[in-house]
Amino acid sequence: MRVRLLGTRGSLFSPRPGSSRYGGNTACVEVRPAEGGLVVLDAGSGTRVVRLPEGIERVDVLLTHLHMDHIVGLGFFAALYRPDLEVHLWGPPSTTETLHERLTRYLSPPLFPVRLRDMPCRLELHDTPRGRFELPGVSVQADRICHPGLTVGYRLEADGSSLAYLPDHEPALGVPPGRFPREPEWTSGFALLAGVDLAIHDAQYTDEEYVSRQGWGHCTLSHALALAAAAGVRHLVPFHHDPDHDDDLLDEIYAAAVVPPAADGTPLRITPAVEGAEFLLSGPVVPAAPAPSVR
Amino acid sequence: MGTVPIELVLVRQAAEYLTQAIFLVDEGGTVLFFNEAAAALLGRPFEDVAPQNIADWLDQLEICDGDGRPVPGTAVPIAQARRDRRPAHAVYEVRCLDGEVRRLAITSVPLIGQGGVLHGAMSLMWDAGGDGGL
Numbered sequence: 001m002r003v004r005l006l007g008t009r010g011s012l013f014s015p016r017p018g019s020s021r022y023g024g025n026t027a028c029v030e031v032r033p034a035e036g037g038l039v040v041l042d043a044g045s046g047t048r049v050v051r052l053p054e055g056i057e058r059v060d061v062l063l064t065h066l067h068m069d070h071i072v073g074l075g076f077f078a079a080l081y082r083p084d085l086e087v088h089l090w091g092p093p094s095t096t097e098t099l100h101e102r103l104t105r106y107l108s109p110p111l112f113p114v115r116l117r118d119m120p121c122r123l124e125l126h127d128t129p130r131g132r133f134e135l136p137g138v139s140v141q142a143d144r145i146c147h148p149g150l151t152v153g154y155r156l157e158a159d160g161s162s163l164a165y166l167p168d169h170e171p172a173l174g175v176p177p178g179r180f181p182r183e184p185e186w187t188s189g190f191a192l193l194a195g196v197d198l199a200i201h202d203a204q205y206t207d208e209e210y211v212s213r214q215g216w217g218h219c220t221l222s223h224a225l226a227l228a229a230a231a232g233v234r235h236l237v238p239f240h241h242d243p244d245h246d247d248d249l250l251d252e253i254y255a256a257a258v259v260p261p262a263a264d265g266t267p268l269r270i271t272p273a274v275e276g277a278e279f280l281l282s283g284p285v286v287p288a289a290p291a292p293s294v295r
Numbered sequence: 296m297g298t299v300p301i302e303l304v305l306v307r308q309a310a311e312y313l314t315q316a317i318f319l320v321d322e323g324g325t326v327l328f329f330n331e332a333a334a335a336l337l338g339r340p341f342e343d344v345a346p347q348n349i350a351d352w353l354d355q356l357e358i359c360d361g362d363g364r365p366v367p368g369t370a371v372p373i374a375q376a377r378r379d380r381r382p383a384h385a386v387y388e389v390r391c392l393d394g395e396v397r398r399l400a401i402t403s404v405p406l407i408g409q410g411g412v413l414h415g416a417m418s419l420m421w422d423a424g425g426d427g428g429l
Contacts, residue, residue, distance in 0.1 A: 092409075093409045093410060094409075095409060127410075130412075143298070143301070144300065144301040144302070145301060146301055146304070146305065150409065173305075173308065174305075174308030174309070174311065174312065175308070176311075184298075185297060185298050185299050186299055186304055186307070187304075188301055188304055190298065191297075191298040
């Protein structure tokens with residue numbers, strides 16, 4: 001399974017020179033199993049540069065939720081304009097509106113010139129089921145996680161390796177200080193993360209920032225590290241960088257991070273998310289740009 | 296115990312912050328949590344209670360209706376809410392686990408998620424004292 005980060009920024013684009021190393025595009029991750037189609041995780045502004053392989057017939061886009069930074073790239077996704085392609089959009093269900101109705105609020109005039117229904121591809125929309133479902137070449141597990149509005153996290157398994165994707169996640173919400181993470185069954189997202197080879201996880205805030213941003217739906221790097229260690233994650237990719245955090249500040253944050261010991265004694269590896277970085281699971285990790293060291 | 300659905304995790308987190316007595320069961324009727332205020336009414340802290348079915352839990356209490364007749368565990372509001380997927384309310388005389396008899400008002404609601412999935416039920420309880428519990 002090959003994993004490529006196309007957008008690592010959270011909440012809002014950050015297209016300034018000072019954020020060019022970590023990247024300014026919002027959440028999008030390209031996943032290619034050895035056999036099968038192409039899976040795109042979220043459709044932030046990074047979606048514009050998803051590579052469509054020769055001969056591909058089907059693309060699955062797994063949306064965690066419909067906040068703007070996770071769907072803004074949909075209208076610029078080349079696959080939607082190809083009549084030869086079958087595109088499946090998966091997203092969290094709603095009690096009152098279909099996924100099509102909710103996405104059409106953005107993908108229709110006056111916000112966007114092309115209506116979702118007029119996209120040339122063969123488009124199918126699905127409510128993401130809770131639990132396990134199969135896509136070409138990939139087994140997917142989905143569950144609801146703690147973030148404002150209904151949000152799902154994903155775990156993908158293919159080619160003997162596993163990937164968890166929880167870009168917007170506040171598992172520490174309401175947990176008394178010093179008690180995070182709680183027991184696994186009471187910790188949001190734990191089952192999705194348990195033992196994965198690679199976890200792409202929210203780490204938007206510093207501890208100091210979180211004090212005034214509880215309930216905003218995100219976690220700190222400390223929370224992400226503690227949760228990953230408790231869940232036996234092998235390799236953590238902190239993700240969804242705050243748009244106010246420039247490259248220098250992110251360097252400082254990651255240089256100061258203290259990685260807790262993993263529950264099973266396996267060392268937890270950390271690679272902060274950098275736009276363009278590529279990970280080959282079941283093989284060597286290949287960051288596209290030099291990643292800052294973390295002690 | 297498997298992973299607790301996020302809907303129940305959030306209810307528990309809210310319950311831990313509230314001073315009203317809240318009691319939470321999962322879709323199968325297992326007692327998942329009750330907060331400190333509920334522990335004060337029921338006479339035992341949650342930490343001292345092993346995971347068990349609500350029917351077994353209720354067997355430890357003596358519950359009677361307003362006429363002094365025993366109330367079976369299947370008839371209490373939280374069992375009704377879970378079974379019938381609708382709110383239920385009752386006022387009982389309850390001999391609690393600390394030996395005290397309290398007049399408890401109980402309002403229970405089912406917890407139903409997306410797709411109509413029943414995740415469990417929760418009860419709000421309060422000491423009705425001499426009033427009618429409403």
